[in-house]
Amino acid sequence: MGLLALGTALDWPDVKKRAPQVREWGIKQLLEIWNKAKGKERDALLWGDEVEYLVVTYSEDDKRVLLSLRQAEILEALAEDKELKKKGGCVPDLQHVEQVAADKSNPIPVFHPEFGRFMLEATPGKPWGIGLKELLEVEPDMKLRRKIAKAHMLPTEYPITLTTFPRIGAPGQFTDPYYPASGPRLRSQFVPDEIANPHIRFPTLAANIRSRRGRKVEVNVPVFHDKDTPNPWKDPTVNYDLHNWPEDDDVRNGAAPDNFIHMDAMAFGMGSCCLQITFQAKNIVEGRQLYDQLSPLGPIMLALTAATPIYKGFLANTDVRWNQISRAVDCRTPEELGEKPLTDGARRIPKSRYASNSTYISTDSRLRKEYLDPDLVFDADIKQQLLNGGMDDRLATHFAHLFIRDPIVVFEEDLQELDLNKTDHFENIQSTNWQHMRFKPPPADNSIGWRVEFRPMEIQITDFENAAFTVFMVLVTRAILSFDLNFYVPIKRVDENMERAHAVDAVLKEKFYFRRNPFPSRPSRANTVMGDESHPGSAYPSRPATPSGPVEDEYDEMTVNDIINGTDNGDFPGLIPIVESYLDSINVDVSTRCQLATYLDLIGKRARGDLDTTARWIRNFVDTHPRYKHDSVVDDEVNHDLIGAVIAIGERESAGQNFAGLNIHGLSRLLNGFRGGCGGDGKASNGTYGHTNGNT
Ligand code: ADP
Ligand code: MG
Ligand code: MG
Ligand code: MG
Ligand code: MG
Ligand code: MG
Secondary structure (H helix, E strand, O other): OOOOOOOOOOHHHHHHHHHHHHHHHHHHHHHHHHHHHHHOOOOOEEEEEEEEEEEEOOOOOOOOOEOOOOHHHHHHHHHHHHHHHOOOOOOOOOOHHHHHHHHOOOOOOOOOOOOOOOEEEEEEOEEEEEOOOOOOOOHHHHHHHHHHHHHHHOOOOOEOEEEEEEEOOOOOEEOOOOOOOOOOOOOOOOOOOOHEEEOOOOHHHHHHHHHHHHOOOOEEEEEEEOOOOOOOOOOOOOOOOOOOHHHHHHHOOOOOOEEEEEOOOOHHHOOOEEEEEEEEEOHHHHHHHHHHHEEEEEEHHHHOOOOOOEEOOEEEOOOHHHHHHHHHHOOOHHHOOOOOOOOOOOOOOOOOEEEOOOOOOOOOHHHHHHHHOOOOOOOOHHHHHHHHOOEEEEEEHHHHHHHHHHHHOOOHHHOOOOOOOOOOHHHHOOOOOOOOOOEEEEOOOEEEEEEEEEOOOOOOHHHHHHHHHHHHHHHHHHHHHHHHHOOOOHHHHHHHHHHOOOOOOOOOOOOEEEEEOOOOOOOOOOOOOOOOOOOOOOOOOOOOOOOOOHHHEEEEEEEHHHHHHHHOOOOOHHOOOHHHHHHHHHHOHHHHHHHHHHHHHHHHHHHHOOOOHHHHHHHHHHHHOOOOOOOOOOOOHHHHHHHHHHHHHHHHHOOOOOOOOOOOOOHHHHOOOOOOOOOOOOOOOOOOOOOOOOOO
């Protein structure tokens, strides 16, 4: 989560007093970057992924799987491993990945702390470049990361890529070591304060969100009603008789409604793992274009990567993590939520600071006013300051929208003097606006370019899948730029899609608003001036005059299959066919094309329902487990076997072995047909699944 400043973290009442100063300084720093970097040109098309892991303590005999709280020790072991820095050969058992590490100039992967003390994050040692061949290095690099991580853990510890630990917060022990719940920072009934990274930033984040809200966060997920689930269902783990903290009244005041799994702490959300990708644009104009064009893809990719069907030991009636994280960090006051009349200059705020995007920011003339959020909340004074500083209306509106938030963690030491050679105050607000897209300005030293981060995807169990979704998004991005694609739909429709993406099996059962014709129509190339004239150095192609006609005619409701593979009637071409024509338009050698095809195949099949999402696979695993009583309860033993299966899949994968013979329910529905051979036509042939090392 970025660089961690040290110092005296202020409690909420003091943060509240200093918030205007943080915002003011943050805006000054932003204008400084803006003025320095707005004309930056020809930055390289770099990009990088982030993979997050849960660290579990697992053994075959002990039926209880635990979350290992040794993040700090593991990171320390990684940092102290001098051999590691020499890369290749140093970490035991590198086998097929060591060649990759040895023959590319990429340094060894980088490991980062995360909110959960049971989490790790790993990124490539340096960002990936424009080369298509680099796309083939992603999967080996992800495997290398997992191997390195594992090599610095205890024999019973494993890095796994499940979005959430199925029994986090369940009664009994679920952390290693054990700590009792209900500490002063989180005040959770279910999880101990020790579940969070002990660095002062993290417990302060949780405590100050709770304080600002005036009560604990309420993370209520609808329970999945199976045939023997009581109806109405009352969360049996909620304790109505606790009296440790004032917040223990929350459940007595109705925080835990019937038919919902009730959770009450940031760890239930920010303890989730995801897959993120950051793209550097050649200049700010291209960055703004990518931000807008990738935004409508967010909910689609969320639904397609669905992997989160269990919380606190119960099957949920949703498939993805998104809204749970949103609620887990929702710092809004009752006034802002509309539950109490407004006082004291407060304003209604329709969304949590973790939410789908509310702005489009591009200078693209195809961006119609009708696409923008009519209810957008922004700070008019801040917007004016940005306009006065030379920023254009659209981007000023975006940042003035992010800056409606208070900072949550503020260090006394940072408030002594404004340093315009830093971006700390800007980043304080920016990096605690967790939207599904993030527009990242260059750092103060201007050494890198304008970047866009794609944040909605759920992490997948194998590195093959994670590489597939990563590579797919990179190719989609290239196609967007190469074909000047237009995915605009009204931002409110993106919001609705985000909700729809939560439904169980949304990938097959839901429809999503999506633009019918993504190709640019260019009746005239004569226009030379863009919608927003304030952008210096724009090497951007000209665009036709602003389109007209009813906005509603531009989009339709489509299934994920329609969007990914194309509609039957050919109205919408499909993202995979678009990517294919992009690949056709450039020179790709047969073997690269074949490897890319194995990724596109996985995605196409998931969209079509030929293969299961991770969430569906997990549901079926639980459903067919002999111990499961069809009452929505995922007990320690079912959890043990699920995690055991995930570990077994991971071990086979990282050893470069076939999955054949692994007796895991539904595995062929998750991964079947991948990593067979490549035909001479550059198409993947679907042989036995799971072979990761023998492509010819
Ligand atoms: P954050 O947590 O703020 O998103 P991280 O540093 O964890 O940031 O991850 C950022 C990702 O961006 C990494 O994969 C990294 O390799 C990649 N990256 C670093 N520099 C660049 C760059 N100039 N352009 C694009 N991606 C970059
Ligand atoms: Mg992270
Ligand atoms: Mg990161
Ligand atoms: Mg981060
Ligand atoms: Mg990130
Ligand atoms: Mg519906």
